Amino acid sequence: MDARAGWLGRAKRQLYADLRDDPYLRYILLAALVLAGFWFWHRVPSFATWDEYDRVLDALVTYGSVIADPSFEGLRRGVTWSREPFGATLWVYLLAVLPVVLVAAVTGQLDAITAIGTPSRAYGYYEVWAATPRWIWTWSLVFVRLTNVIFAVVTVYLVYRLGARLKGRATGRLAAVLLTVTFGFLKLAKEGGEDIPAMMCFVAALYFLVGYLQTGERRQFYAGSAVGGLAIAFKLTLGLVVPVIALAFLLRARGEDGPLRRALWQPRLLVGGAALGAVVILVGFPSSLVGDFDALFARWFGKTNRLENAIGPTAPTWWWFLRTYASGFGWPLLIAAMGALVASIAHLVRLAPSRATLRERVPGFDERAMLVASLVLYLLFFSRWHDWRVHHISPTFPLVAVLLADTLDRLRTNRQTVGRAVMAVVVVSSAIYAGVGAGMYASMPRDEATEWLNENAEEDATMEVYYHAFFENAIPHGMDLNTPLEPDGSPERDPCPEYIQVGDKELLYLQDIPDSQRSTYVNFAPGPRAEYIRALLEGEYNYEIVAEFGERPPNFVPHRPEPGSLRDLVPLGINPHSDQYGDEQELASDQYVAILRLEGECVESRPVHW
Numbered sequence: 001m002d003a004r005a006g007w008l009g010r011a012k013r014q015l016y017a018d019l020r021d022d023p024y025l026r027y028i029l030l031a032a033l034v035l036a037g038f039w040f041w042h043r044v045p046s047f048a049t050w051d052e053y054d055r056v057l058d059a060l061v062t063y064g065s066v067i068a069d070p071s072f073e074g075l076r077r078g079v080t081w082s083r084e085p086f087g088a089t090l091w092v093y094l095l096a097v098l099p100v101v102l103v104a105a106v107t108g109q110l111d112a113i114t115a116i117g118t119p120s121r122a123y124g125y126y127e128v129w130a131a132t133p134r135w136i137w138t139w140s141l142v143f144v145r146l147t148n149v150i151f152a153v154v155t156v157y158l159v160y161r162l163g164a165r166l167k168g169r170a171t172g173r174l175a176a177v178l179l180t181v182t183f184g185f186l187k188l189a190k191e192g193g194e195d196i197p198a199m200m201c202f203v204a205a206l207y208f209l210v211g212y213l214q215t216g217e218r219r220q221f222y223a224g225s226a227v228g229g230l231a232i233a234f235k236l237t238l239g240l241v242v243p244v245i246a247l248a249f250l251l252r253a254r255g256e257d258g259p260l261r262r263a264l265w266q267p268r269l270l271v272g273g274a275a276l277g278a279v280v281i282l283v284g285f286p287s288s289l290v291g292d293f294d295a296l297f298a299r300w301f302g303k304t305n306r307l308e309n310a311i312g313p314t315a316p317t318w319w320w321f322l323r324t325y326a327s328g329f330g331w332p333l334l335i336a337a338m339g340a341l342v343a344s345i346a347h348l349v350r351l352a353p354s355r356a357t358l359r360e361r362v363p364g365f366d367e368r369a370m371l372v373a374s375l376v377l378y379l380l381f382f383s384r385w386h387d388w389r390v391h392h393i394s395p396t397f398p399l400v401a402v403l404l405a406d407t408l409d410r411l412r413t414n415r416q417t418v419g420r421a422v423m424a425v426v427v428v429s430s431a432i433y434a435g436v437g438a439g440m441y442a443s444m445p446r447d448e449a450t451e452w453l454n455e456n457a458e459e460d461a462t463m464e465v466y467y468h469a470f471f472e473n474a475i476p477h478g479m480d481l482n483t484p485l486e487p488d489g490s491p492e493r494d495p496c497p498e499y500i501q502v503g504d505k506e507l508l509y510l511q512d513i514p515d516s517q518r519s520t521y522v523n524f525a526p527g528p529r530a531e532y533i534r535a536l537l538e539g540e541y542n543y544e545i546v547a548e549f550g551e552r553p554p555n556f557v558p559h560r561p562e563p564g565s566l567r568d569l570v571p572l573g574i575n576p577h578s579d580q581y582g583d584e585q586e587l588a589s590d591q592y593v594a595i596l597r598l599e600g601e602c603v604e605s606r607p608v609h610w
Helices: 002-021 025-037 050-068 072-080 089-096 098-106 110-114 122-131 134-166 169-180 183-189 195-215 218-234 236-254 260-264 267-284 293-301 317-329 331-351 365-382 396-414 416-443 445-456 504-510 526-537 567-573
Strands: 462-464 480-482 499-503 543-549 593-598
Touching: 002 025, 002 134, 025 134, 025 169, 025 183, 025 416, 050 072, 050 089, 050 110, 050 122, 050 134, 089 098, 089 134, 098 110, 098 134, 134 169, 134 183, 134 195, 134 365, 134 396, 169 183, 169 396, 169 416, 183 195, 183 317, 183 416, 195 218, 195 236, 195 365, 195 396, 218 236, 218 267, 236 260, 236 267, 236 365, 317 331, 317 567, 331 365, 331 396, 331 416, 331 567, 365 396, 396 416, 445 499, 445 543, 445 593, 499 504, 499 526, 504 526, 526 593
Parallel strands: 462 480, 462 499
Antiparallel strands: 499 593, 543 593
């Protein structure tokens, strides 16, 4: 307790000192809070991503299981229900949704929590979402997303501290500003998931490791190991923090006095750091505390197919890098980031000690070598994947922010006019890109379509929806639906619903492209589904479009960048709400919605093909 109080006390004093000594910091943190928190309630009571629904539902299922059976077995059943052991996110979201559970207890509605039970995954757990009162989803999502917003602001502050420890407050300020105006970072702050808390822990680990490189204090190494373990418990791809910690140890040992062998032989430090990190990882996974080690080991070591797992189309590695970073950064920030990486490597080459002075410590070399190596390590890691999305590369965002700030600060020192001009262009253009992207959340097509249905659809109207999961459509909570859960001819299926919804994902079947260019979730029966969607839109089944939300694609055929085409990538770094794949948050360009209403005789033989 005393040790924890000591760490918290030092952190609190450091924050107060920074706010007192740096008058700009409070405005940077306020900007981060405003941009990350703006319209954070989008899609509520529905969900922004599969990951968000999984993580929120995990917490509610655990509470429901324990309330229904207040025993170790009830706890074990709730914790192990999850699709996979997702680690420390469950601990955080158990706290985040606790107010909802307490309100349910006070108002006598705990049966709504216990009724969640062990839900079926069909159509994105639609049945449990529809059966659970709207207010439970609304407030669970509000608290979960507010938690992520707070983590995002803390991450910005930690990036400030990292930059300040690396070089000075000016570098820390600029790094914090650059992360704040990174749209990919703001987007992740507006959804539930492990990406932001994992990033926060990763930055904290880097901060402690830089402190260890500068001072040699063992407690800094231990703290970096512990927080690095927590980062891994949130997100397994943060496992790359392990070689980063090892590199920090080697760099520090290189500059120690005495024989190199003695400097490297520090078993107490190494074993202590490794043990501390391992314990944090183990405790970070609730599955380990209830004895579900089979699922845990499968989660840790069973993902051997991730390199070949194809969600998006087959394309060159450089294309996926440009696609994801352009979308998350915007072109000016991406170009500046690439230049900063090259400049940082060149700066390290100039700073590097010669063979004769290899054991001498060069001010600033070790810290920058660790940060550059961390970024390069992640780039090499992702280059082996078939495809990836913005949230996968999120650990690199703070690294880019700090290295770019450091590079711009050197440029400003060496060539003041040029440095200030480049800094202004990068910051202002990125702020516009991120600001426009955040502002667009206020008018999202699915939210507007949901509101239209609430206001215009009859009380007992039925709507037919298709693609993949209910939250990938505009669905008011409580509306009767035809879903893919009820096949053609099923007694539960209305053969002639009043409304049919067609969205961007259904329109993707209309693309005339090779199967290798289709994403995973629109490659099943593309021919029959394309024929059905086209006939439906052309009124063959007596349905007419009565409302549209978002920009209608030409002839209803969406355009996605051709794999391997550099020209097709250009718009992605200009429009922040550009096309995404897979488990990524779908933004405005992916949210076109057409509501069709039956305007004539019912065609009961309508072949749905879903």
